[in-house]
Amino acid sequence: MIKAENLTKIFNKSLVAVDHINFSVLEGEIYGFLGPNGAGKTTTINMLITVLKPTEGTASVLGYDVVKQANEVRKVIGVVPQEYTADEDLTGYENIMLCADLYGVPRDIAKKRALELLELVELTEFKDKRVETYSGGMRRRLELACGLINRPKVLFLDEPTLGLDVQTRAATWEYIRRLKKEYGMTLFMTTHYLEEADALCDRIAIIDHGKIIVTGTPSELKDSVGGDIITIAIKEDANVTDIIKTVENVKEVQKENGAYRIKVVKGEVTAPLIIEALRKKGFTVTRLSLTEPTLNEVYLEYTGRAIRDTEESKESFRAQRITLWRARRG
Amino acid sequence: MEGEERMSGTAINECEPSITRGLWALTYRELKKWLKDPVMLVMFVIQPLIWMGLLGKSMNIQGLFSVGNLANNLNIPNIQIPGSLTTPPFNGTIIIPGALLAQQLQQMLPKIGDKIMLNTFGVTDYFSYMAIGMVSMIVMTTTMFSGMSIVWDRRLGFLDKVISTPVSRGAIIFAKVLNATFRAMFQALVILALAYLLGLKLSSTFTLLNVLGILAAILLVSIGLSSIFIAFSIRSTRMERPMQFVSLITLPLMFASNTFFPTSMMPDFIQAIARVNPLTYLTDAIRQLTILQLDASALIIDFIYLGVFAAVLGAIGVVLSWRYLTK
Numbered sequence: 001m002i003k004a005e006n007l008t009k010i011f012n013k014s015l016v017a018v019d020h021i022n023f024s025v026l027e028g029e030i031y032g033f034l035g036p037n038g039a040g041k042t043t044t045i046n047m048l049i050t051v052l053k054p055t056e057g058t059a060s061v062l063g064y065d066v067v068k069q070a071n072e073v074r075k076v077i078g079v080v081p082q083e084y085t086a087d088e089d090l091t092g093y094e095n096i097m098l099c100a101d102l103y104g105v106p107r108d109i110a111k112k113r114a115l116e117l118l119e120l121v122e123l124t125e126f127k128d129k130r131v132e133t134y135s136g137g138m139r140r141r142l143e144l145a146c147g148l149i150n151r152p153k154v155l156f157l158d159e160p161t162l163g164l165d166v167q168t169r170a171a172t173w174e175y176i177r178r179l180k181k182e183y184g185m186t187l188f189m190t191t192h193y194l195e196e197a198d199a200l201c202d203r204i205a206i207i208d209h210g211k212i213i214v215t216g217t218p219s220e221l222k223d224s225v226g227g228d229i230i231t232i233a234i235k236e237d238a239n240v241t242d243i244i245k246t247v248e249n250v251k252e253v254q255k256e257n258g259a260y261r262i263k264v265v266k267g268e269v270t271a272p273l274i275i276e277a278l279r280k281k282g283f284t285v286t287r288l289s290l291t292e293p294t295l296n297e298v299y300l301e302y303t304g305r306a307i308r309d310t311e312e313s314k315e316s317f318r319a320q321r322i323t324l325w326r327a328r329r330g
Numbered sequence: 331m332e333g334e335e336r337m338s339g340t341a342i343n344e345c346e347p348s349i350t351r352g353l354w355a356l357t358y359r360e361l362k363k364w365l366k367d368p369v370m371l372v373m374f375v376i377q378p379l380i381w382m383g384l385l386g387k388s389m390n391i392q393g394l395f396s397v398g399n400l401a402n403n404l405n406i407p408n409i410q411i412p413g414s415l416t417t418p419p420f421n422g423t424i425i426i427p428g429a430l431l432a433q434q435l436q437q438m439l440p441k442i443g444d445k446i447m448l449n450t451f452g453v454t455d456y457f458s459y460m461a462i463g464m465v466s467m468i469v470m471t472t473t474m475f476s477g478m479s480i481v482w483d484r485r486l487g488f489l490d491k492v493i494s495t496p497v498s499r500g501a502i503i504f505a506k507v508l509n510a511t512f513r514a515m516f517q518a519l520v521i522l523a524l525a526y527l528l529g530l531k532l533s534s535t536f537t538l539l540n541v542l543g544i545l546a547a548i549l550l551v552s553i554g555l556s557s558i559f560i561a562f563s564i565r566s567t568r569m570e571r572p573m574q575f576v577s578l579i580t581l582p583l584m585f586a587s588n589t590f591f592p593t594s595m596m597p598d599f600i601q602a603i604a605r606v607n608p609l610t611y612l613t614d615a616i617r618q619l620t621i622l623q624l625d626a627s628a629l630i631i632d633f634i635y636l637g638v639f640a641a642v643l644g645a646i647g648v649v650l651s652w653r654y655l656t657k
Contacts, residue, residue: 046490049494050493050494051490051493051494053656071496074494074495074496075345075347075496077494079491079494079495081487081490081491081494082487083486083487084486084487085486085487085488085490085491087359087363087488089362089363089366089367090359090362090363094359094362098355098356098359099495101351101352101354101355102347102352102355102356102492102495102496102497103345103347103495103496103497104345104346104347104348104351104352104496104497105345106346150345
């Protein structure tokens with residue numbers, strides 16, 4: 001669905017925002033770009049949605065080149081930008097219809113679809129209110145609805161929950177899942193929230209300083225940093241390290257303060273196997289805990305630091321602040 | 331719903347973006363925003379009204395030549411002409427009483443005044459002259475300020491969203507131009523109507539058809555000015571810059587033209603500026619169509635210049651904005 005080869009964007013001949021990245025997005029999946037602010041996520045999205053021209057390399061959406069066939073690309077994609085771009089002076093309904101006009105969706109279809117989308121994001125009640133009066137979550141939902149008015153084959157979401165509180169964020173994820181289920185499209189999203197990538201994405205690319213550092217499914221990525229950690233304690237006073245090591249999927253065993261810290265792949269499957277193996281040898285497990293690594297660990301592992309907040313260009317910083325400010329109102 | 335799915339199932343996408351629909355949608359958005367803010371609307375009308383009321387009425391140039399202005403302190407001494415200077419010469423002196431001269435002058439002055447006013451301004455009252463200048467001014471400022479909204483569109487991300495849709499890039503720019511033009515036309519007509527109520531004297535050649543001519547002239551100026559201004563605004567990240575630019579450029583454009591005073595009385599270098607200043611031609615065209623006895627040849631020259639102005643600046647502006655939008 002989406003394919004990027006050596007995609008590069010250099011601003012002002014010196015600032016390398018995106019540095020020769022390669023990736024491909026498969027049909028029907030949710031593909032996420034995870035990285036801190038200023039990593040090049042938005043620049044990548046802007047190139048894919050034909051707003052920016054790549055300095056080097058190529059990208060295509062549904063086989064259409066984003067530079068040479070930009071207009072074909074624009075017809076088949078939907079965009080939910082990071083900022084709240086709906087016109088504040090217009091009503092929610094008017095905003096959706098404006099989008100429909102820009103995409104050239106036939107009028108009668110557009111009207112029906114606008115109402116249907118408003119229903120889906122639960123804004124029907126507010127459709128004739130000015131966007132000015134909307135809360136952050138409502139604005140985000142309106143953006144989602146606007147991005148879907150042309151029934152896109154690929155939907156681009158740039159930081160879909162930026163500035164929203166935890167509950168609204170979870171609700172927004174729910175809307176995204178619902179919309180995806182309803183319309184069955186491919187999603188490309190960026191985020192700097194690890195939970196978000198974990199909760200929504202089928203596959204993730206971790207991006208930092210304009211480069212893709214690693215790609216994979218959330219669980220693949222977690223496994224790659226050493227998998228889950230099982231901690232067990234046994235009743236008997238004996239060293240069972242060797243027994244545990246014979247169990248499938250076990251990678252590493254450490255004895256600490258009378259308990260065993262075991263690094264395993266697929267912890268939920270392996271834990272019963274370990275108990276079984278120990279029981280056969282006559283040992284009784286008294287305590288067991290299973291911790292799954294979060295993307296936080298993955299992120300730390302690959303970038304060498306926690307998700308940081310660096311300043312982006314002044315302009316995007318300002319735009320972000322406006323977005324945050326609006327999100328916090330109401 | 332189901333039928334629609336089947337219908338759109340075969341085609342990849344039923345979207346048929348058209349320039350006219352996109353253009354209309356974007357223009358309609360701007361106009362809606364405008365109409366939803368009546369306070370701004372009123373302020374835009376009040377400002378020229380104040381100018382017109384204060385400047386137009388207080389600068390009573392016509393009054394300079396009134397009898398009352400001379401009246402009592404006109405103290406002309408008797409004039410004595412020695413008989414030796416006349417042809418044929420004679421002995422004695424001719425004495426013309428000063429009082430008689432003063433009386434004569436007082437009778438002639440209003441006529442001389444009217445003649446001077448007519449020669450300088452083309453009309454006998456200054457208010458009519460400057461009210462039309464005000465119309466030009468409102469056209470210029472409205473046009474520039476409307477173009478400025480693109481700075482906000484850019485900063486709030488609206489512009490980015492619009493250019494990610496298949497709508498024609500041209501429609502994005504022209505919507506702004508059209509919006510500026512509509513606003514300028516509307517406000518110009520409001521000002522004209524108000525000026526008429528305040529005492530603007532229409533000439534005998536005025537017909538309602540002339541209003542169409544006025545609108546045409548405004549259209550041309552708006553196209554030229556707003557396209558170049560949008561090209562400038564689209565590149566600035568903050569509102570202050572275009573604002574500063576407007577205040578920098580309005581005064582010179584206003585005074586180095588016939589907006590408030592005829593150019594023929596100005597020094598050469600100002601006349602040179604006035605000769606290329608579109609405001610000069612716009613103001614003249616509107617005056618020809620309203621308060622002056624219509625001079626077809628002058629009007630044609632005005633329109634030719636305005637047409638060239640709109641074509642050249644419009645083209646430059648659109649190319650520059652286009653370049654920015656497709657960078």
